[in-house]
Amino acid sequence: MSASIVVVDDDPIIRLDIREMLEEEGYHVAGEAKNGEEAVELVANLKPDLVIMDVKMPKMNGIKATQIIRRLQERDTSILLLTAYSQKELVQEAREAGVSAYLVKPVSEEDLIPAVEIALSQREKMASLKKDLEALKRSIDDRKLVEKAKGTLMKELALSEDEAYCKLREVSMAERIQMPQLAQRILSDGVKPWFSQKKNA
Incomplete structure (x- = not known):
């Protein structure tokens, strides 16, 4: 069974590009959202394995959405953040929010797929550790x-x-x-x- 992924970005073209890259690799895109509020709702309903989410979005940014997902969620979901910015402060903020991986835009398939694999692998390790505990x-x-x-x-x-x-x-x-x-x-x-x-x- 392929991993279930939610794609979150306010740009529909970027969402489409990411969806196509993922589906070509056999991943299942369970849903899409255009802002952090929709992302939180989708994750609560779909409980995906991974969320690929932009940082800068209207209504609620990706870091704030990550913090809420981490607080509310029972099942662990990996979160891969996408951003056009690479400041150290943002990376630190993303890490503290509980992000699994981090990619700077524009994202190519060569960058995205390995990052997805790493994020999903981390999720499996965390789930195994949680089970052991x-x-x-x-x-x-x-x-x-x-x-x-x-x-x-x-x-x-x-x-x-x-x-x-x-x-x-x-x-x-x-x-x-x-x-x-x-x-x-x-x-x-x-x-x-x-x-x-x-x-x-």
């Missing part, structure tokens, strides 16, 4: 649940730490429930539904 957070949260449930068992059944952990593992295997889910149920329902006997009883 979420998995790590889930793992830490799961560990905390198991530790809390283990502490509850130690207190209510007068067990040592090792014994409490073994009990949790035994019930988890017997009931075919993952340890974090079992821990959650113990913390919400109490120990009795799962452990009727006290240590040495």
Whole structure:
């Protein structure tokens, strides 16, 4: 499946040129906008992989639109800014806004396509990193649940730490429930539904 791209520029000729360059390379242009306000709305509705956006536009410029997209958006979209200006201040402002790549006009196919590939590659790396971080957070949260449930068992059944952990593992295997889910149920329902006997009883 080809990447989904939104093209934003107040000049319809430039939009058409960029669209043609992208489509020749097999990319899918999901939509076009002529200013930053339309860009924000399109991105919210279409959730594209990449936005190619001019900086200087009426109503709302590309940097302001980038800032809003970054604030409002749940799904990460790469943003490639196009501009006729190459001042250092603008580059810094674009970077701080969360732009993935930056091209100075006029844009040729030789410049555009590699920049698109880099921006999309960065998006994939960020998505992968985000996924890894979420998995790590889930793992830490799961560990905390198991530790809390283990502490509850130690207190209510007068067990040592090792014994409490073994009990949790035994019930988890017997009931075919993952340890974090079992821990959650113990913390919400109490120990009795799962452990009727006290240590040495």
